[in-house]
Amino acid sequence: MAVRFNPGLLGSMPPSSFQQLLFRGSALNFQLTSDQPLTKVYGGSAYTVTGIFARQRSGGASVICAGGIYDAAAKGGNAWVAAAQSWVTLASGVIVPAVVAITAVVGSANLILSLTTGSTAACTADVYVFGVDMT
Numbered sequence: 001m002a003v004r005f006n007p008g009l010l011g012s013m014p015p016s017s018f019q020q021l022l023f024r025g026s027a028l029n030f031q032l033t034s035d036q037p038l039t040k041v042y043g044g045s046a047y048t049v050t051g052i053f054a055r056q057r058s059g060g061a062s063v064i065c066a067g068g069i070y071d072a073a074a075k076g077g078n079a080w081v082a083a084a085q086s087w088v089t090l091a092s093g094v095i096v097p098a099v100v101a102i103t104a105v106v107g108s109a110n111l112i113l114s115l116t117t118g119s120t121a122a123c124t125a126d127v128y129v130f131g132v133d134m135t
Contacts, residue, residue, distance in 0.1 A: 022047050023111045023129040027057050030065050030087055030123040035073050036113045038127060044135035046108050049080050051130040052098040054090055059122035062090035067115030069098070069129070071107050075114050078105055080129075083116045090125050106134045 023038035052069060056062070065088055069081040081098045089096050111129055 019050055019130055019132055021128060022049070022131045022133075023127075025113055025127040027124045028113055028127055030059075030062050030090065030115065030125055031118040031120075033067070033115045033118045038069075038111045038113065038129060040110055042133055044133035046106050046134040047131045048103060048106055048134055049100050049129055049131040050103070052081055052100055052127065053130075054087060054096045054098065054125045054127045056090045056092055056094065057124045057126055059124055060091075061121065062087050062119040062123040062125075063121045064088065064117055065090070065115065065119035065123070066117045067113065068101075069127075070112050070114055071109040073112060075116075077109060078102055078107060080107070080111060087115075087119070087125075090119075090123055 022042045024041050025038040028036045066086050068079050068083040070079055071077040079101050082101045085098050
């Protein structure tokens with residue numbers, strides 16, 4: 001039996017109060033150490049992050065790969081994911097959860113993947129950032 005979403009059960013809680021996809025990066029190159037911006041996919045102007053996940057799209061397993069996700073260029077601003085985050089386990093069929101370094105901050109800027117150490121093997125992955133619209 002399929003379970004259907006019934007918005008009538010939500011009462012007066014606005015949909016923006018629920019966890020949703022905030023940003024997405026498609027086919028990001030995990031060999032690069034330069035900034036790779038994520039695309040904003042929600043309609044608000046302020047957010048807080050609750051989870052970040054990466055899924056490999058092409059290439060071999062990620063090798064010696066670490067880096068963070070920031071809200072300013074050149075590893076500036078808030079580090080939503082620390083520079084020491086390992087992406088080594090990115091491989092076919094593996095989803096890597098990142099450790100969200102800060103949860104009490106409300107962000108308003110776009111997010112950027114900026115690796116400290118790029119993978120020595122070719123590897124692209126999609127990155128998904130989930131959170132709550134705080135607008």
